[in-house]
Amino acid sequence: MGGTNMGCGNDERQARDLPRVVVVGLASCFGCQLQITNVEEHLTDVLGQIDLRYWQLASSEPMPEEFDVAVIEGAVTTEESEATVRKLRERAKCVIALGACAATAGIPGIASRNFFKRPSQVYKDVPAACGSMVVPRPVGAVIDVDYTVRCCPIDTMDFIDVLQRALYGSNKFDRTGTMCGQCKRNGTDCFFDQGQLCLGLVTVAGCGAKCVNLGRACNGCRGLSPDANLEAARAACERAGVDPDDFDEALALFNQVERVQSARE
Known part of the structure; x- marks a missing residue:
């Protein structure tokens, strides 16, 4: 796949093809997506290794039906976002959780304890705009995640390292020490x-x-x-x-x- 072997998949594609990547944002400040752009010196090199099909932060176009790698920022906080991550998992060979909100539920997760008591503390009647809320949770609590880029916000070079592992495969162990x-x-x-x-x-x-x-x-x-x-x-x-x-x-x-x-x- 353009010299890649897609560490999360075994499909062999034509050498001229590049891995198709989508970047999706859930409940978050989108700061981790912004961090990706802070690697100006190497950004074109990174983009040259992928086919960036969709980036929610940069485009209002609908997400394509087919892709290889899904990068997900943000916590799962609604039934809609839960359905979205399940759809992404079904279609992607590889899923990357981006940032603290996606990895641990981060700031949205503060409200997870006694969550369903909280709306009534703010609203007499919960607005329809709130949608069908669920207890805030990390992406990995809903679907299997292949790689995680941690921190708030992420370290841009850490993201590049993880993306490389997703594209080319890696035997690098995740850290467990404190x-x-x-x-x-x-x-x-x-x-x-x-x-x-x-x-x-x-x-x-x-x-x-x-x-x-x-x-x-x-x-x-x-x-x-x-x-x-x-x-x-x-x-x-x-x-x-x-x-x-x-x-x-x-x-x-x-x-x-x-x-x-x-x-x-």
């Missing part, structure tokens, strides 16, 4: 030593701990690590003089859905 390991390798000071909350002890590694390197505590936008131990993290907060309730509140910013799921498990 951010604390990267901080130690970077030689940065721990915020807990200063009695300050940081979510790096439960957040999945992979961003190079950029925020911490700049003197800002991790806010958990990459999502919970599979190795995260929330009870141990709360105990660590207590030892550092940080209120565990503050930890739970901070975790809800990007990980409310995952936190509720972890509690059930």
